[in-house]
Amino acid sequence: MARKSFDLIVFDWDGTLMDSTATIVKCIQAAAKDLGLLVPDRKAASHVIGLGLAEALQMALPGLEAHLYPRVVERYRYHYLAQDQDLTLFDGVREMLADLSQQGYFLAVATGKSRVGLNRALHATNLLSVFDATRCADETFSKPHPAMLQELTRELGQDLKRTVMIGDTTHDLQMAINAGATPLAVDYGAHPIIELNALQPVFTASSVVQLHAWLNDNG
Incomplete structure (x- = not known):
């Protein structure tokens, strides 16, 4: 069955997947x-x-x-x-990623972390094998430049128009807008909801469970 909207789901790390x-x-x-x-x-x-x-x-x-x-x-x-x-994933992250992966979505990370820092986090959480590709700030231009999303879609052979970028900051949402991807916000991280919603994300989730449900209903 054809996807409704997305083939590639890109997550920010800190404040989106990790409670940091x-x-x-x-x-x-x-x-x-x-x-x-x-x-x-x-x-x-x-x-x-x-x-x-x-x-x-x-x-x-x-x-x-x-x-x-x-x-x-x-x-x-x-x-x-x-x-x-001592840092932990937000409740529901592991289950959400497993479900999305099982459904056949491409999953990726675009983060301001360094490559060493992200690899440490992926190993610590046993999520290294879940993601199809990742991009870090010390490998390319930092957010909100669109390079991370452009590089991830090229690497995975995906279309930016069928890519959603999920993050807790205006930097994430602006990167999505700059790249021509779909911005989706979570309001439980670093930036206040009023700043996030000013960039008109397609949805703003207040929890991982709500984010997961939206992706299942609209992805």
Whole structure:
């Protein structure tokens, strides 16, 4: 039976599949504190989630002298690696991915994480074999540039018009729009629902269970 709308489903990782938003915010704040810098508030730190790490820290800590950013990156990684083994998937993620895979969808990840960071997370969650392709911010242009989605569709032989991009940030949704894919939001991650809905996603899910149901009804 022909699909209604999509053949390829692309997920963001942090804040969409992995419950890591609060940890990332705390690690950005801790890195700034370590170096005696002005500590960004939660809103500023969470807004940059989804971008590549270097770009995210430059946005969260604007005006910092260039030679200090590598030190901030090092401190961020120190704090994050001390906690990432305790991070968990949102409830329902494993079941949703297994079901979508069984239905024959192509599944992919487009993330602001580094390749090393994503591989660690995929191995820790035993999801490496679930995804047909993945793309990280240190391999291509960072969100909201469309390159990740363009590269994933080329690699898998898919059509951007039959691709949905699911994410918890405006960076994810804007990337989908820029690429000509369908943007779909989840409101339980980093960015507030009012900012997500301003980009007119096809749907905004408030839980993984709701996201799964929508994909089954509309995919």
